[in-house]
Amino acid sequence: MTDKKFLGKIHGEPWDALAKGPREALAAIWNDYLAEVLQISAKSERYKILRREIEAAAGFKEVYEGWNTLPPESRAIAWRRLMTASRNHLLKRAESCVRCGECCIKGSPILLNRDLGLFHREVLTLNDVYTLRPGEKATTREGEVIALTEERLKVREVPGTRQCWFFLAANQTCRIYEDRPEQCRRQNCWGEPPPPPAPEELLQRRHLFAGAPEMWDLIAAHQARCDCAEVVRRLAEVGDGSEAAGDALFEALHFDHYLRQMLIDDWEMTPGATEFLLGRPLSDFLGTLGLNATLTPEGVFSLSSRREPA
Numbered sequence: 001m002t003d004k005k006f007l008g009k010i011h012g013e014p015w016d017a018l019a020k021g022p023r024e025a026l027a028a029i030w031n032d033y034l035a036e037v038l039q040i041s042a043k044s045e046r047y048k049i050l051r052r053e054i055e056a057a058a059g060f061k062e063v064y065e066g067w068n069t070l071p072p073e074s075r076a077i078a079w080r081r082l083m084t085a086s087r088n089h090l091l092k093r094a095e096s097c098v099r100c101g102e103c104c105i106k107g108s109p110i111l112l113n114r115d116l117g118l119f120h121r122e123v124l125t126l127n128d129v130y131t132l133r134p135g136e137k138a139t140t141r142e143g144e145v146i147a148l149t150e151e152r153l154k155v156r157e158v159p160g161t162r163q164c165w166f167f168l169a170a171n172q173t174c175r176i177y178e179d180r181p182e183q184c185r186r187q188n189c190w191g192e193p194p195p196p197p198a199p200e201e202l203l204q205r206r207h208l209f210a211g212a213p214e215m216w217d218l219i220a221a222h223q224a225r226c227d228c229a230e231v232v233r234r235l236a237e238v239g240d241g242s243e244a245a246g247d248a249l250f251e252a253l254h255f256d257h258y259l260r261q262m263l264i265d266d267w268e269m270t271p272g273a274t275e276f277l278l279g280r281p282l283s284d285f286l287g288t289l290g291l292n293a294t295l296t297p298e299g300v301f302s303l304s305s306r307r308e309p310a
């Protein structure tokens with residue numbers, strides 16, 4: 001974003017139009033003034049919130065309603081008061097989050113080391129977060145699709161969207177705003193986007209399960225047999241006619257599926273929590289590679305090509 005200075009006036013002083021014009025002239029000049037000082041799209045939620053706040057702080061409604069009966073000297077005073085109040089408000093608010101929710105709709109945060117305490121305080125649970133494993137693709141808040149080289153934990157999205165599931169669209173609020181993750185705190189829509197987190201900052205499953213060897217062994221066993229990069233390699237070998245690679249691929253697919261089933265049936269986990277423990281199902285990962293993995297009534301997977309990779 002370019003340098004955004006508070007200019008405090010529009011192109012020249014609009015005294016003539018203000019002195020002689022009706023309240024509609026005031027409204028038009030006020031619109032121009034706000035466009036200049038806010039320097040963001042009038043359609044954005046951030047603009048609408050800041051405008052509401054400025055108008056409340058400046059008493060714009062009262063000035064507008066009484067405008068037609070004000071003599072020119074009083075209009076000049078009222079206009080200066082509007083500008084001063086809006087400038088003072090912007091000095092406080094121009095570089096802060098106004099909780100408009102636009103970034104929450106574009107994507108959910110990935111978790112950083114500093115978010116570990118959110119699990120300890122149960123702000124986040126296993127049901128709120130899923131694991132993206134190396135080799136998977138992910139979409140950033142800016143809409144860029146990247147192939148992951150390291151594991152990431154990500155807050156779930158509302159199904160079928162990229163909207164963070166802690167965001168309540170009906171009243172545009174975050175359910176955990178006071179305890180929001182570090183990446184949300186770094187969100188800086190009024191300036192340059194924050195740099196991507198360094199790999200050593202990423203919170204990963206090993207940080208959460210270091211003290212739970214039974215759980216960690218299970219995660220490690222799953223990773224060893226269902227590694228995404230390994231699946232891609234086996235698929236290439238299947239393409240070259242390797243039967244052994246095909247067998248290994250089906251074995252991984254079944255292991256992944258029945259391990260999840262065991263966690264749900266015997267450990268009473270939710271399907272969401274299994275996506276935290278083990279990452280997303282291998283059948284979903286194959287879908288991103290253009291393959292449908294379908295479970296037959298006999299409990300065996302069959303693979304077929306999709307027209308378009310997901």
Ligand code: SF4
Nearest residue numbers: 097098100101103189
């Ligand atoms: S940081 Fe996000 S929620 Fe806060 S004002 Fe910017 S876009 Fe809106």
Ligand code: SF4
Nearest residue numbers: 104164166167174184
């Ligand atoms: S946790 Fe809250 S602030 Fe962060 S993206 Fe989700 S809804 Fe927005």
